[in-house]
Amino acid sequence: DAGITQSPRHKVTETGTPVTLRCHQTENHRYMYWYRQDPGHGLRLIHYSYGVKDTDKGEVSDGYSVSRSKTEDFLLTLESATSSQTSVYFCAIRKTSGSHTYEQYFGPGTRLTVT
Amino acid sequence: AQSVSQHNHHVILSEAASLELGCNYSYGGTVNLFWYVQYPGQHLQLLLKYFSGDPLVKGIKGFEAEFIKSKFSFNLRKPSVQWSDTAEYFCAVNAQGGADGLTFGKGTHLIIQP
Numbered sequence: 001d002a003g004i005t006q007s008p009r010h011k012v013t014e015t016g017t018p019v020t021l022r023c024h025q026t027e028n029h030r031y032m033y034w035y036r037q038d039p040g041h042g043l044r045l046i047h048y049s050y051g052v053k054d055t056d057k058g059e060v061s062d063g064y065s066v067s068r069s070k071t072e073d074f075l076l077t078l079e080s081a082t083s084s085q086t087s088v089y090f091c092a093i094r095k096t097s098g099s100h101t102y103e104q105y106f107g108p109g110t111r112l113t114v115t
Numbered sequence: 116a117q118s119v120s121q122h123n124h125h126v127i128l129s130e131a132a133s134l135e136l137g138c139n140y141s142y143g144g145t146v147n148l149f150w151y152v153q154y155p156g157q158h159l160q161l162l163l164k165y166f167s168g169d170p171l172v173k174g175i176k177g178f179e180a181e182f183i184k185s186k187f188s189f190n191l192r193k194p195s196v197q198w199s200d201t202a203e204y205f206c207a208v209n210a211q212g213g214a215d216g217l218t219f220g221k222g223t224h225l226i227i228q229p
Contacts, residue, residue, distance in 0.1 A: 033216045042119075042205055043159075045216035058216055090158065092216075101147065101166040104217055106159040 003027045004107035006091050012113045019078040021110050023091030025071075031094035032074040033104065034058075034066060036087040043090065049074055081114045088112070117142040117208050121220035128196055129228050136191040136223050138206035145211040148189040150180055153203040153222075162204075165189060166211070176200070201227045 003026035013019050023032060031050055035043040035058075045058030047066040055066050063085060065077045078085055091107040122137035140146065150162040163174025170182040180191045189206060203224050207217040 031214060035216065040124075040221055042219035042221040043207075043217070044219070048214075048216050050214050056215070059218075094214075097164075098166070101211075103149070103161060103164060105161065106151075108158045 004091060004093060004105065006089075006107040006110050008110060009108065010111045012115060013081050014115055015082060016080050019081050019112065021076045021089055021091075021112070023074045023076070023107060025074075025093050027093070027095075028071055029093040029095060030071070031102075032068065033092040033094070034064075034074065034076045035090045035092065035106075036060065036085075037090060037109075038087050046076065046089075078112075081112075083114050086112060086114045117146070117210070117218040119206050119208050119218055119220035121204075121206055121223050123223050124221065125224045125226070127226045127228065130198055131195050134191070134193040134196045134200070134225070136204055136206075136225070138189045138191065138220060139187050140189065140206075140208045140218075141187065142208060142210065146208050147211050148180075148182060149207040149217065150174065150178070150189075150191050151205045151207060151219075152176075153205065155202070159205065162191070196225075196227050198227045198229050201225060 005024045007022045033048040034046040037043045044060045049055045049068045067075045089110045092104045094102045097103045118141045120139045148165040151159040165182045173179045203222045205222045206220040
């Protein structure tokens, strides 16, 4: 358990509405990540953060924005949800496991359905 | 950019059978390699990892993996599977020391029949 919580855990929303997912960590890790998981695609990186107010895009960032105003919280926003954004969203943190070696640990996920 | 290929999308085995799941990656530099497991309805858990050194790494629950640099492979093995090993297995890679995220394979759905 890496002290990661995600909220909400389940959400159903309508096309065109804004949605914000929250990831909260309790261990003060610098790096945080958002992934989406879809059948047949594995997990794909949406955005990541390497510090407060420092973020960068991942492989599938179109239609998503992120914010990190505090170390412990990393927010993912869908400005105008589309059905293609129906997915399970996982947050992850990066832990140091040795000299220049890192591991990622994942939160419990948020299942988002866009109708 | 990195890419990861998992050869078997669905595998069905009987209990006590031996398991090997294939994983190949594509990347020009030094990599870190990981296997994650996702039990039904749960989040991903780290099974094992390779950073450097002994290419045969052991993880939790009796799993092991072998890194073969010449083949760009990191196959997962278990000598004798149990019904509780039923899960989705993901191979992942990132550049050593890199701050960006993991690149995942598409996953292998493993079903163990009692």
